[in-house]
Amino acid sequence: MSLPEVHLVAGTVGEALRLAPVALAMREQGRLTAVPVATGTDPDAVGQALAAFGLTPRITLPSGDGHAETMRRFDELWAVRTPAAVVVRDSLAPALAAFWRRVPVLTVDAGRRSGEFGSASALEPQRRLLAQVTTVHLAATPLAAMNLLDERVIPGDTLLTGGTAQDAAQLLATRTLAAPPRGHRTIVLGVPAERAEAIGPALRYLGGRYPDLEVVRAADFAPGLESATLLAQAYLVVTDDEDLVEEALAAYCPVLMIGFAARHAEALHAGSAKLVEPDPAAITSETADLLEHRVRRDAMALGGNPYGDGLAAYRVAQATAALLGHGQFPDPMPVKPTAGVAR
Incomplete structure (x- = not known):
């Protein structure tokens, strides 16, 4: 049958x-x-x-x-x-x-x-x-x-x-754990091309203060394993893409989120994401703060992913x-954020 x-x-x-x-x-x-x-x-x-x-x-x-x-x-x-x-x-x-x-x-x-x-x-x-x-x-x-x-x-x-998204990250992690470390702190920029033209140079300017800093665009990495590997090793994600916010948090990578607070109120409440104005100077200042104070960045990572277990x-x-008549409905997810491990 x-x-x-x-x-x-x-x-x-x-x-x-x-x-x-x-x-x-x-x-x-x-x-x-x-x-x-x-x-x-x-x-x-x-x-x-x-x-x-x-x-x-x-x-x-x-x-x-x-x-x-x-x-x-x-x-x-x-x-x-x-x-x-x-x-x-x-x-x-x-x-x-x-x-x-x-x-x-x-x-x-x-x-x-x-x-x-x-x-x-x-x-x-x-x-x-x-x-x-x-x-x-x-x-x-x-x-x-x-x-x-x-x-x-x-x-x-x-x-x-x-x-x-958490399930996807865990499945892909079994194939990305063996990837070699990037050897520096990576900032992933996930914004449209027109916004990247304004924000990208401002973030790269920080490279003069932090020689181990690398800024890459999320769009330059193929979806799936390549993107998952990048997020698993990233220091921080800066984005206005609501999907990328969830995917970064599933990899326990903190996020500076450009946009409306209502999009990801749960992540803001958990402390794993922080809202930032869509202004290059503001974004650069917030990024520099997390680069200068590792403990603040790690505290965000420990906020975990409120979107799945x-x-x-x-x-x-x-x-x-x-x-469809095959078995019983599952119990709902326990209302408790998943904790992450700081890298």
Whole structure:
């Protein structure tokens, strides 16, 4: 008897890194057939990220020109090959296509909110719309679960699982521990090119004061093993990318976070991330402070990762199986941050 087929839809590298551990957990539990689906504007990059975990997309379906075309493509796919359930993160169009075909939708990292509803970014309204068609909301933190309750999501439809970025970091660590140390303190800069042009030179100026300092751009490293190795050895990450914040904290690397506090309130509360103004002088000053005072940097690292405990993928896989009638739903993640070890 064949196992129920579950499609895990990744439209970005960040989604692929978070859904890969779920696919592996489903394989290990043996109750479901996990089918990674690579979509988005660059499905090859998604496939490359999955490959770091020994996974290959079973289906590759590039997104269309807009949500309507992407929905049509997924509807045609699922008319022929209908899954028992679909797991997404931020991919609204596939979730809508599944919803209209009455296929259950599970959303990982559910309930993330930035408070930037009126900004140019489409993510906030997209995530709120996604919540309306989600069957089971798999929240990474209690705050994310509370956001869903505030939006009148039925409490019984939400499960606190933790975030799978921690699971991904631990899986990749088994292949990155043997990497040789870089021999200096590395600052990872994860910002768009236009912002890097302003911030990069300011940070590199610190090289005159700290000869062991190296500033590198996160975009210059391939997703998966190469990026995980970089974060595992980094002294500090400076970024406005909310995904990179989580990935750095999963590697117990402290973060100077450029942007709105609401994006990562949990990390700010834990002390593992610090908010900084989007000004080169302010960023350079905060960076210099952590370079000059190692104890402050290490205290941030000890704040740990409030977004997961390394067991989120197993909870997501178990919850998906339970939704489809195979076993029971897991217990929620204990509300206790994971402590890190300072390097």
